[in-house]
Amino acid sequence: MKTFHCNRCAQLVFYENVRCERCESLLGYLPDLRELSAFDDAGDGRWRSLHPRANGALFRQCHNYAVENVCNWMIPADSPDTLCRACQLTRTIPNLAEPENRLYWYRLEVAKRRLLYTLAELGLDVRSRDADPEHGLAFEFLADGGDGAHVMTGHDNGLITLNIAEADDAHREKVRTAMGEPYRTLLGHFRHETGHYFFSRLIEDEPRWLEPFRALFGDERADYGEALNAYYRDGAPPDWQTSTISAYATMHPWEDWAETWAHYLLIVDVLDTSTSYGLALLPDDPSEPTLTDRTPVEDASFGNLIKRWFPLTYALNSLNRSLGMADGYPFTLAAPVVDKLRFVHRVIAAAGNKSAPGAKIASLAPLATEPAEAAEAAAEERGAPHREFNDDAP
Secondary structure: OOOEEOOOOOOEEOOOOOEOOOOOOEEEEEOOOOEEEEEEEEEOOEEEEOOHHHOOOEEEEOHHHHOOOOOOEEEEOOOOOOOOHHHHOEEEOOOOOOOHHHHHHHHHHHHHHHHHHHHHHOOOOOOEOOOOOOOOEEEEEEOOOOOOOOOOOEEEOOEEEEEHHHHOHHHHHHHHHHHOOOOOOHHHHHHHHHHHHHHHHHOOOOHHHHHHHHHHHOOOOOOHHHHHHHHHHHOOOOOHHHOOOOOHHHOOHHHHHHHHHHHHHHHHHHHHHHHHOOOOEOOOOOOOOOEOOOOOHHHOOHHHHHHHHHHHHHHHHHHHHHOOOOOOOOOOOOHHHHHHHHHHHHHHHHHOOOOOOOOOOOOOOOOOOOOHHHHHHHHHHHHOOOOOOOOOOO
């Protein structure tokens, strides 16, 4: 996530902000520009953008911004739409007769919009079911029924269902502890479920990718129901960290892909944020991890991303421990996991809309024919992941 500033007073503002704290200008996100803009009131529900790249264009607030206070995206003033592109993806919202559900809806929409920002930066087009009934994406935010019926978070042919209880921090932490997970976030759910969606869009019917996918993740034709039952009966293999990013990823190749996809989005998003803030690591001791590379994420090769990732997570975990908090990045990337992340990078590089601003994800050499230099760099990457983080020492 890049940094944003108020176009009126230059105050630092954040992606979710709706008003500048310094000059009180209305703020709104312009998805075509991928920029947060300040606005002047032009009357009749119209707002004139102060962003220099908008050239004074007029916009309206999304209905869910102006009325429901759960959005901050803007719509061109001459558009017939009442909902922004992000809100058009939500097919079912929580029952607002329950007071806490508005807060949960807001949190769900915030996480969804952060996901959409990252996908757009990667050049991945996301269309609604209305715009593309066959391949479009839709979300349903549902609650457990009073009769004991439980809503399962999951993906089904472009429809992503999320149990709104995941937006309750206390509930989510309780589930995380019960499941023995090191990490469980609302944004992580969105990333994971869109991994299933993009598997069907980018790999399922693509001969170019199926063979290397199966070599890395396994045969996705294995019975999913049987795999699910086996996982919840027997758990993950004790050595799961040697080949997968999470215990759940061992359940089935589809879940391994979705977990790896989600992790790739996490890496890209965090690196994009640190680069936008100009974060650098310049320790006095030359043996300590350093970070000076500020290559934009969209221009970076996979090797570049990974080499920057390890020192950054080392610093992140050290800062968290100084705050008395758990590690912000409680993962170990074994060599097979790095290979899977590299595969995700290549799939996205091939699929990304290269005409979109900022969507220039650099790809490495072809999977089966890396030149000697690339192979040597890959070997270096594979040897690096185990030193810099996930250390349980005090």
